Amino acid sequence: MEQLRDVPIFVEAAEAGSFSQAAERLHLTRSAVAKAIGRMEARLGTRLFHRTTRRQSLTEEGRFFYERCLKAVAEIRAGEALIESGRREVRxxxxxxxxxxxxxxxxxxxxxxxxxxxxxxxxxxxxxxxxxxxxxxxxxxxxxxxxxxxxxxxxxxxxxxQRMTVCAAPSYLAARGVPRRLEDLAAHDGLLYARGPAVRSWIFPTPAEPMRAVIPRTRLRVDDLEALLDAACAGLGLAWLPCWMVRTAVAEGRLVQVMADVESIAFSSHxxxxxxxxxxxxxxxxxxxxxxxxxxxxxxxxxxxxxx
CATH class of the missing domain: 3.40.190.10 (Periplasmic binding protein-like II)
Structure with a gap:
């Protein structure tokens, strides 16, 4: 990789015919260009440039090496152009x-x-x-x-x-009453989302606690939110679900949102x-x-x- 880094400098110096002009084009110092050429000559064991006080010209070996380097640089640029084109195309x-x-x-x-x-x-x-x-x-x-x-x-x-809400079927609320505070959840059956042994808590911001986690008593745990929605509509208990998900059921009267005065958390999706x-x-x-x-x-x- 160290060797390849010097190749574009050599090509630019050969085309410019001057280390100073090459340095200006590459935004380097003349000394940096001269050192790069010196490293290449030492590595190859031959002179690549005839040097005078005002101009540098390629030796025979330098012209031979320049032709090969020019092809390599052209291939690299073509590859870069191809990749850049692919980056712009959605495929x-x-x-x-x-x-x-x-x-x-x-x-x-x-x-x-x-x-x-x-x-x-x-x-x-x-x-x-x-x-x-x-x-x-x-x-x-x-x-x-x-x-x-x-x-x-x-x-x-x-x-x-995704803002969450607590909801239940009208039939459930008629039989068990309408919860209005977090403390009221203790008297109700919750429908819980669970994956394996991990049960998702219902989370509410409160003045005393930034995040208060509640797990209502339950007789039903499911690992599918749509099944949880169906269970709530069937009157089996309270459910804690995303607002967007219960919209249709609420509009049709199959569910009622409760605890409107209790703030519910909004989950981030990333x-x-x-x-x-x-x-x-x-x-x-x-x-x-x-x-x-x-x-x-x-x-x-x-x-x-x-x-x-």
Whole structure:
């Protein structure tokens, strides 16, 4: 690599016919150019330039070496141009992992529009609520909800806030009463989201605690938010769900939002990808489009009572 670094300097000096002019074109000192040529001559064991006080000209060996270097530099520049052209063009396969419900309802339609706009783009979409390993599983991009771990090899960008709400079916509220405070949850059945042994707490900001975690008593745990929504509509208990997700059920009267005076947390959703020296266009445009369109798409689904 040290040897290759001197090649463009040699080519510029040969074309300029002067170390001083080459230095000016390269924004180097004349001494730096002379040292680079000196290193090449020492390595090759021959003189590349005839030197006078005012001008440098190539020796026979120098002309021979210049012709070869010129071809090499041309190939390098052609390769750079090809790569740069590829960076500007949105093409290739993009593998994306996303949460199941948010992915199906909101993310996948946005990416599908992007695919229609760019014929060279291919999508490989995976719907899962688990945290995937981008390296081991070969994903280019994943969408994660909630607080992220500090992982130095990953880049992140927040693309969405999801405000949560507590809701229940009218039949359940008629039989068990309407909760109005956090303390009232102790008298109710909760419908909880759980993956394996880990149960998701319901989180509320309070004056006393920035994040108060509550786990209501329950007889039903599920690992699918849509199943949780169905259970709530069936009158099996209270559910804590994203506002956008319950909008239709609330509008149709199948669910009622409760505890309106109790503030509920808004989760962040992030785009996560591997840190690399250069971001490919297919990845950049997907993240930019999600950041631009996802809040509006989810916002259009948010019930006005949850919009604040």
């Amino acid at each position: 290739g396969r993009l593998r994306v992992s996303m949460p199941v419900v948010l992915g199906r309802s909101c993310i996948a339609p946005i990416l599908a529009c992007l695919m229609r706009e760019h014929p060279g783009l291919e999508l490989d979409l995976s719907f899962s609520d688990r945290v995937v390993d981008l390296v081991e599983e070969g994903f280019d991009l994943c969408i994660r909800n909630g607080v992220l771990k500090d992982e130095p090899e990953l880049m992140t960008r927040r693309i969405l806030f 785009a996560v990808w591997l840190k690399t020296p250069v971001m490919l266009p297919k990845l950049r445009i997907a993240i930019d489009r999600l950041a631009a369109d996802l809040p509006a798409r989810v916002g259009a689904l948010v019930d006005p009572a949850c919009a604040a």
